[in-house]
Amino acid sequence: MITFTKYQGTGNDFILIDDREKVFPSENIELINTLCDRRFGIGADGLILLQHTEDGHFYMQYFNRDGRESSMCGNGGRCFARFILDQGLAQKEIKFLAVDGWHQANLCYDSSHKEEIALQMIQVTGVSLIDANTFELNTGSPHYVRFIESSVTDFDLINEAKKIRYNPPYVLKGINVNYLNLLGIKEIKLRTYERGVEDETLSCGTGATAAAMSTAIFNNLPAGKHQLKVEVMGGVLNVKFHFFPLENRFEDVWLIGPAKKVFEGVVSV
Numbered sequence: 001m002i003t004f005t006k007y008q009g010t011g012n013d014f015i016l017i018d019d020r021e022k023v024f025p026s027e028n029i030e031l032i033n034t035l036c037d038r039r040f041g042i043g044a045d046g047l048i049l050l051q052h053t054e055d056g057h058f059y060m061q062y063f064n065r066d067g068r069e070s071s072m073c074g075n076g077g078r079c080f081a082r083f084i085l086d087q088g089l090a091q092k093e094i095k096f097l098a099v100d101g102w103h104q105a106n107l108c109y110d111s112s113h114k115e116e117i118a119l120q121m122i123q124v125t126g127v128s129l130i131d132a133n134t135f136e137l138n139t140g141s142p143h144y145v146r147f148i149e150s151s152v153t154d155f156d157l158i159n160e161a162k163k164i165r166y167n168p169p170y171v172l173k174g175i176n177v178n179y180l181n182l183l184g185i186k187e188i189k190l191r192t193y194e195r196g197v198e199d200e201t202l203s204c205g206t207g208a209t210a211a212a213m214s215t216a217i218f219n220n221l222p223a224g225k226h227q228l229k230v231e232v233m234g235g236v237l238n239v240k241f242h243f244f245p246l247e248n249r250f251e252d253v254w255l256i257g258p259a260k261k262v263f264e265g266v267v268s269v
Contacts, residue, residue: 002269004035006042006262007082009075009117011202011234013262015042016083019049019061026061026069031269033067042267045194045201048076050083058084058096060103064196072100072140074205074255078117081105082259100140108256121209121253127217135214136175139253143210144170145178147218152181152191157200161193178207180215188215189231202234205255212239213250221245225252 002024005016015035017024025031026049035041049061060080064070081094085107094105104120121139128136133147144164148155161177164170174195181189190211192204212228215221227240237257241250 001266002035003264003266004042005083005086005264006044007079007259008234008262009078009203009205009259010232010237010257012073012075012204013044014073014076014079015044015047016079017047017049018087020052022051024049026063029067031067032063033065035267035269036065036067042265045197046070046073046076048073048080048083050080050087053097058089058094060096060098062099064194066196066198068196069099070196071142072098072122072206074119074121074140074207074209075203075257075259076205077103078105078119078205078255078257078259081117081119082261086261098140114258116256117259118254118256119205121206121255123253124213124250125247127213127248129217133218135210135217137210137213139206139209139213141206142173142175143178143207144175145180145207145210145214147182147214148179149181152179152189155179155191157191157193161200165193165195176204176207176210178204178211180211182215182219183229183231185219185221186215186226187229187231188212191233200233203232203237205237205257208232208237209239209253209255213241213243216241216243216250217245217248 051059135145177193192207208230240254
């Protein structure tokens with residue numbers, strides 16, 4: 001029997017398990033895939049284990065829906081922080097280690113005084129310009145970002161994204177594929193096809209971060225601190241960073257949005 005809690009951040013949903021005793025069979029790809037299955041399991045975009053490092057810090061181990069351990073998940077990191085807070089293991093500020101390094105997460109409030117989780121993301125220094133409308137960068141996970149003029153809401157995301165994800169140079173390692181519309185100088189609407197899920201998700205935190213950074217370059221924003229609003233299919237995220245346009249470098253990066261508990265339960269395995 002496994003005790004779990006289901007969380008979601010703007011519709012990007014995860015199974016959270018307290019595995020500080022390290023008894024969960026994390027090498028069992030089929031089990032994780034089944035737990036994430038929306039018909040035969042709990043249903044989620046991914047599964048996250050709360051573990052401890054050897055020196056007692058929190059460690060986030062993340063698995064995609066396909067059951068394989070994956071790179072950093074931004075919304076997953078925010079849900080992971082909310083889970084730690086809800087377990088009474090920390091208050092307001094959390095520091096944890098993930099596959100891409102150390103992260104800080106803070107409890108904060110939006111303009112309506114609703115609770116949100118702000119997650120510090122990695123510094124980004126390498127942004128590749130594929131063409132005038134297309135960027136490639138790694139914000140903890142690799143992302144392909146393309147600006148389009150037609151409505152992203154009506155865009156055939158799945159088929160178009162598969163043409164990118166399943167062809168060279170990405171076919172072996174995979175890449176997350178993002179298409180977006182500009183709504184303003186600092187506002188975008190985004191849809192994301194995620195590798196490992198192999199489908200569209202309602203939200204992708206590292207994708208929102210990558211899209212916001214690409215927008216800063218695309219719109220020639222000046223050097224300094226900026227905050228961009230990212231509309232995703234499951235709600236709204238905000239991305240803050242310090243932009244250095246001469247190097248296309250981003251520091252002090254924060255992903256901000258809601259992270260909510262959906263339900264908890266016990267499942268037999």
